[in-house]
Amino acid sequence: MKMSTRGRYALIIMINLAKNEEGYLSIKEISEKENISIKYLEKIISLLSKAGLVCVGHGKNGGYKLVKKPNEYKIGEILRVTEGPMEPAPCINDSNCDKKDTCEVYSFWNGLYENINSYVDDKTLADFL
Amino acid sequence: MKMSTRGRYALIIMINLAKNEEGYLSIKEISEKENISIKYLEKIISLLSKAGLVCVGHGKNGGYKLVKKPNEYKIGEILRVTEGPMEPAPCINDSNCDKKDTCEVYSFWNGLYENINSYVDDKTLADFL
């Protein structure tokens, strides 16, 4: 039950972009500020970019910036890009299981799932400014 | 953010023992009922045994049984034996970090941590009977 560095770094990246709403922020700047390798950040931010959470400026003075306002980003939205759906047990979205309505174990894991997701979806990037 | 099979199987084992409060239940019986390999179950139950959550009957007609009543086992107690502390981020119990009281990121992860733990500590084995 841990979040990988991908998810944690993705959040850090997004907070940095949120604090720099005016212009583009380059990977290099984030890397230096947060002490995370450029190459690894590059890999993580490309996930955010492909998911359409950030937009790209190429060339000189380029970098990344948010496409929405900070309060429009649920943290869950960011984490799911790098972590996938945060399901504690594989049965959560198993359409082959037809006993969900009576299974005590399913309802336990599903409750945890809903708990986690409502926590992360209840907070936005704006909460970090 | 997933629970490994160790944690999930540990819960299944404990539910089986709870349903068999009278006597000893062998790994073989659990294995056959739940379709999980004997050898893997053996490994997981030895963690529960070392942690003192179950007691052992050796030799013929032996097996395992609970040492407490089902309602005295918090699920969190069981999961932490196989999963360790369920900390989403390593900073949660990092005594070297002295910025916790002002760090927004820490307070976010810590909130998630408390959320998860209060969920799993709020339920007991008796809820599965």
Next chain:
DNA sequence: TGTAATTCCTACCAATTTGGTAGTATAATA
């Protein structure tokens, strides 16, 4: 007292995930 049933312990192993690094291509713009 012997044997079957059971746990205990140590070691091993393959697949996947995690946390990166390296090098080159491509794109934009000053």
Next chain:
DNA sequence: TATTATACTACCAAATTGGTAGGAATTACA
């Protein structure tokens, strides 16, 4: 057109996950 960025592809080591194998120790019971 040179420079500064991102984009893409490939690779890699370490840790974790999810097991398996084999034998030793313990106990019940015939």
